[in-house]
Amino acid sequence: MENKREQWGSNVGFLLAAIGSAVGLGNIWGFPYKMGTSGGFAFLLIYLIFVVFVGFSVMLGEIALGRKFGKGILGTYQAISKKYTWVGLLGLFSSVIILSFYAVLGGIVVKYMGAFFLEMLKKGGAFNNMSSNEYFGTFIMNANGMLLYFFIFLAVTALVVMGGIKNGIEKFSKIGMPALFVILIIIIVRSVTLPGAQAGLAFMFKPDFAKFQEIGFFNIIKSAAQQMFFSLSLGVGCIMTYGSYLSKKENIEKNALIIPIADTAMALMAGLAVMPAVGAFAGVVEGISFNAGPGLLFITLHTVFLQGMGGFMGAAFGFLFYFLVFIAALSSSVSLFEVPATFVADKMIEKSKKPNRKKITLGVMTLVFVIGSPVALDGLGGGNLIDRNFFFGRWGFLDFYDLLSEGIFMPLGALIMSVLIGWRLKTGYIKNEIEIDGHKMKAYHFWTFCFKFIVPLSMIVVLYAQLRAFGIL
Ligand code: PHE
Numbered sequence: 001m002e003n004k005r006e007q008w009g010s011n012v013g014f015l016l017a018a019i020g021s022a023v024g025l026g027n028i029w030g031f032p033y034k035m036g037t038s039g040g041f042a043f044l045l046i047y048l049i050f051v052v053f054v055g056f057s058v059m060l061g062e063i064a065l066g067r068k069f070g071k072g073i074l075g076t077y078q079a080i081s082k083k084y085t086w087v088g089l090l091g092l093f094s095s096v097i098i099l100s101f102y103a104v105l106g107g108i109v110v111k112y113m114g115a116f117f118l119e120m121l122k123k124g125g126a127f128n129n130m131s132s133n134e135y136f137g138t139f140i141m142n143a144n145g146m147l148l149y150f151f152i153f154l155a156v157t158a159l160v161v162m163g164g165i166k167n168g169i170e171k172f173s174k175i176g177m178p179a180l181f182v183i184l185i186i187i188i189v190r191s192v193t194l195p196g197a198q199a200g201l202a203f204m205f206k207p208d209f210a211k212f213q214e215i216g217f218f219n220i221i222k223s224a225a226q227q228m229f230f231s232l233s234l235g236v237g238c239i240m241t242y243g244s245y246l247s248k249k250e251n252i253e254k255n256a257l258i259i260p261i262a263d264t265a266m267a268l269m270a271g272l273a274v275m276p277a278v279g280a281f282a283g284v285v286e287g288i289s290f291n292a293g294p295g296l297l298f299i300t301l302h303t304v305f306l307q308g309m310g311g312f313m314g315a316a317f318g319f320l321f322y323f324l325v326f327i328a329a330l331s332s333s334v335s336l337f338e339v340p341a342t343f344v345a346d347k348m349i350e351k352s353k354k355p356n357r358k359k360i361t362l363g364v365m366t367l368v369f370v371i372g373s374p375v376a377l378d379g380l381g382g383g384n385l386i387d388r389n390f391f392f393g394r395w396g397f398l399d400f401y402d403l404l405s406e407g408i409f410m411p412l413g414a415l416i417m418s419v420l421i422g423w424r425l426k427t428g429y430i431k432n433e434i435e436i437d438g439h440k441m442k443a444y445h446f447w448t449f450c451f452k453f454i455v456p457l458s459m460i461v462v463l464y465a466q467l468r469a470f471g472i473l
Contacts, residue, residue: 006165013170020331022263026231029297032271039211050228057450060256066243068433072342073237091237094409095339100372106329107149116318132302146376191277200279222465235410238335281308415459422452
């Protein structure tokens with residue numbers, strides 16, 4: 001039959017795709033500066049606790065649920081009971097929202113990659129002699145440019161997804177992920193051998209428990225948990241969707257362990273690539289400091305390559321670095337794109353129709369382009385075209401999309417899933433799926449404990465902290 005569902009060609013293919021989903025802007029951009037400003041090693045400890053007790057168990061639950069029913073997120077929840085359709089819809093909605101701002105940011109990465117490439121060829125001048133701040137500010141206010149690069153990034157994502165699970169996503173991941181790893185190593189070597197690099201290492205790793213009081217323990221917990229969720233692509237159906245294409249022969253427990261370990265290792269490595277380079281020039285070159293926060297990716301690092309390292313080598317490393325960020329972001333956006341794509345494909349298979357990947361991807365792409373356009377059109381929320389306080393008189397598009405997805409839907413999705421599986425359906429549900437290949441589920445007791453108690457409790461804390469941060473509670 002033509003309309004059977006696809007499968008990954010191999011377990012390695014699945015793993016690389018899932019790690020590709022996990023490793024993205026969150027690792028390279030968010031993690032290093034958040035760790036540095038939130039207590040260094042002390043933050044890392046809290047982050048690791050979340051990875052072990054929450055990340056691993058939700059990852060395992062998502063892969064097992066996806067594989068059990070062989071459906072995307074909506075199909076999975078509907079298969080459990082029609083009552084839970086809304087939970088699936090939440091995930092579906094969330095993935096589309098994240099993709100629509102993620103791809104705008106991905107577009108800026110493409111722009112930088114191209115500009116550094118030109119800088120390398122022309123030996124200067126590609127940035128019109130502007131400061132990094134000016135360059136970034138000018139570019140994001142250029143509505144046409146932003147829309148164009150958003151479109152390019154989205155189209156490349158669609159192109160990968162169009163190839164399907166095995167010939168699109170898996171093939172891309174098998175080349176992209178090893179390439180990403182090699183480039184990361186090259187940049188780490190360059191970065192840590194720069195004179196003065198230690199300052200960056202100290203910024204990132206030095207334990208600073210006093211920060212817990214300064215920032216507030218609650219806020220630290222919230223930011224570690226949200227960072228972990230976002231970084232592991234949990235709670236929106238990406239991992240569930242990828243899991244639904246996994247063969248019944250494969251060992252889910254092992255996979256659920258490898259993905260978070262790889263993701264955390266890559267986040268730490270990204271920190272080693274980025275922070276020592278910032279440290280080498282902080283206080284030496286104007287505009288380079290540790291305190292840029294989100295300005296790290298497009299402003300601070302831009303100055304590091306262009307003025308800190310400078311010359312041809314600076315441009316070459318700049319190109320290499322943004323190329324690395326591009327691959328990381330692309331493999332994540334592909335997984336977000338696959339969530340709605342799988343939903344439509346599954347619906348067609350249910351109706352005994354052959355899913356047409358081309359039509360599906362074009363449809364999803366159009367939807368995401370429409371939803372994401374306000375983010376691109378208006379300087380990421382800093383412009384004057386669209387009301388900066390469009391949502392509830394407080395948030396612009398980028399902030400609101402981010403708050404909605406990362407702040408609420410992701411933890412809420414995990415909360416509902418853990419309560420549903422841990423308390424209502426009983427955990428044997430997952431155990432049976434994991435043991436289907438004949439091996440015994442080793443982490444059963446640990447996992448049950450996490451799913452019943454730790455995941456719901458910590459998600460409630462995160463949601464509470466988030467609503468308080470909104471000023472709602
Ligand atoms: N994990 C990705 C990152 O770290 C982002 C992502 C979130 C991807 C949610 C898929 C789902 O950048």
